Amino acid sequence: MDGGRHASVVHLSCGHPGCAAIHESIFMSLARLAALCLVLLSVSSLSASAQEDYPFTGEWNCDGAPFVFTSTVYSTGDDDFTIQEVQEGSDGSYTLFLTDEVYITLSEITDDTLSFSSSESNRTMSCRRY
Incomplete structure (x- = not known):
C-alpha cells in the first residue's frame, strides 16, 4: 500500500x-x-x-476627495470610470479619455503631487498621494 x-x-x-x-x-x-x-x-x-503603470497610478487626495487611478480605471470613491485611452503630453502631463467628449488631464506630476483638471469643469484641483 x-x-x-x-x-x-x-x-x-x-x-x-x-x-x-x-x-x-x-x-x-x-x-x-x-x-x-x-x-x-x-x-x-x-x-x-x-497594462502599464503610469506615474499617476495610485490613491490621491484631491482637494479633500479620494481619487484612485489605475491604468484602466479612474474612481472618485462613489463612481468608477473606465479609461478608454491614455495620451502622454510632451510636457509630461497625461490626458485620460473616459468617453469621446469627456477627459481629464493630470499635470505637474511628481512622486507625491499632481494637478487634476476635467473637461467638464474649469476647476483645477491639487492632489496629494495618500
Whole structure:
C-alpha cells in the first residue's frame, strides 16, 4: 500500500489493428490542447504586461476627495470610470479619455503631487498621494 494514495494508469495497448490510429488521435488531441494552453498563457501575460503603470497610478487626495487611478480605471470613491485611452503630453502631463467628449488631464506630476483638471469643469484641483 502507498498510504492511501492510488495511482491510476491507463494502458493503451491492444492487439487490434485500429488501436494505433486511436492512440495517435488521442496523442495529437492532447498535443493540440497543450499547445492551445501555452498560447492562452502567452496572450494572458501579454495583456497583463500591456497594462502599464503610469506615474499617476495610485490613491490621491484631491482637494479633500479620494481619487484612485489605475491604468484602466479612474474612481472618485462613489463612481468608477473606465479609461478608454491614455495620451502622454510632451510636457509630461497625461490626458485620460473616459468617453469621446469627456477627459481629464493630470499635470505637474511628481512622486507625491499632481494637478487634476476635467473637461467638464474649469476647476483645477491639487492632489496629494495618500
